[in-house]
Amino acid sequence: YHAKRSGRGQVMVYTREMEEAARRLTHIEQALRRAVSTGEVEPHFQPIVDLRTRRIIGFETLARWTDPDLGHVSPAIFIPIAEERGIIGPLSQLVLRKAAEAARAWPDDLFLSFNLSPSQLVDQNTGHHILAMLERTGFNPRRLEVEITESGLMSDSASVAKIIDELRRHGIRIALDDFGTGQSSLSRLREFPFDKLKIDRAFVSSMLKDRPSQHIIRAILSMCDGLGIHVVAEGIEEEEQAECLLEFGCQAGQGFLFGKPVDATSTLALLRGLMRNIPQSAAI
Ligand code: C2E
Numbered sequence: 483y484h485a486k487r488s489g490r491g492q493v494m495v496y497t498r499e500m501e502e503a504a505r506r507l508t509h510i511e512q513a514l515r516r517a518v519s520t521g522e523v524e525p526h527f528q529p530i531v532d533l534r535t536r537r538i539i540g541f542e543t544l545a546r547w548t549d550p551d552l553g554h555v556s557p558a559i560f561i562p563i564a565e566e567r568g569i570i571g572p573l574s575q576l577v578l579r580k581a582a583e584a585a586r587a588w589p590d591d592l593f594l595s596f597n598l599s600p601s602q603l604v605d606q607n608t609g610h611h612i613l614a615m616l617e618r619t620g621f622n623p624r625r626l627e628v629e630i631t632e633s634g635l636m637s638d639s640a641s642v643a644k645i646i647d648e649l650r651r652h653g654i655r656i657a658l659d660d661f662g663t664g665q666s667s668l669s670r671l672r673e674f675p676f677d678k679l680k681i682d683r684a685f686v687s688s689m690l691k692d693r694p695s696q697h698i699i700r701a702i703l704s705m706c707d708g709l710g711i712h713v714v715a716e717g718i719e720e721e722e723q724a725e726c727l728l729e730f731g732c733q734a735g736q737g738f739l740f741g742k743p744v745d746a747t748s749t750l751a752l753l754r755g756l757m758r759n760i761p762q763s764a765a766i
């Protein structure tokens with residue numbers, strides 16, 4: 483054991499396990515830096531569908547990384563590391579560039595949705611970086627939706643509002659992701675001009691056997707109807723969930739029932755299979 487004085491004068495005890503964990507984090511960090519600089523993080527795309535017609539209306543971009551040594555690393559692991567170690571900016575730009583390039587080949591009524599991390603919402607360069615990348619790739623900002631979580635709204639409201647306003651001025655829509663699980667505060671819905679709200683998977687996965695979840699979903703739908711906010715239900719895995727959500731008035735859904743996230747090539751193949759009028763020349 484080593485003992486070390488931390489800034490607040492408390493004595494921290496580092497065990498061997500903690501050292502092991504710290505070494506592992508640093509190893510992941512270094513491998514991730516390398517992958518970002520060589521462009522090895524890839525966007526996958528998961529369809530978002532109209533629950534009534536079951537047609538695809540857009541795709542959510544989800545980052546995927548496979549390291550030669552570490553194998554596949556979940557974004558639930560590497561995104562927080564990227565945030566803490568200052569890699570989220572370049573990682574995000576890489577994924578956005580590849581996603582926008584891929585989505586240019588899709589029918590242009592489909593939107594592309596993209597996740598932003600909380601730390602990106604306090605960086606006043608974020609808006610400029612996103613807009614510059616869209617310009618560079620020739621992707622119409624009106625087709626982009628940016629997903630932010632409730633934890634991203636906990637920080638300085640004024641600076642977050644500035645970024646949101648800048649994006650919206652250029653036609654980018656803002657979605658509130660994972661709604662209902664974080665530090666939910668309904669006042670956020672009054673403070674920020676959201677275009678869309680995504681009901682967290684936790685409510686959807688429990689809705690068929692759990693009355694309270696149903697009531698919460700119906701309340702969210704009714705509230706969003708009044709506020710003029712579109713709603714997407716996340717994590718739909720069963721047909722009955724989709725039917726129940728539609729009956730409650732939910733317009734859109736996403737989940738393994740409709741499709742898992744797949745890479746750009748498979749996404750384009752899926753779209754070509756569905757809509758035979760996409761020219762083959764639109765290859766990426
Ligand atoms: P999220 O934005 O809420 O994305 C939805 C997550 O739920 C994805 O996990 C997706 O694969 C998973 N999912 C979708 N449908 C189902 C379903 O029916 N059942 C189940 N069990 N899971 C489903 P994934 O890809 O592991 O991403 C985890 C989180 O990592 C995302 O949550 C998002 O917060 C973050 N993330 C992923 N890519 C990026 C990125 O490029 N930038 C940032 N900042 N965050 C990202």
Ligand code: MG
Nearest residue numbers: 542597629659
């Ligand atoms: Mg999301």
Ligand code: MG
Nearest residue numbers: 659660680716
């Ligand atoms: Mg989500």
Ligand code: MG
Nearest residue numbers: 659660682683
């Ligand atoms: Mg989530």
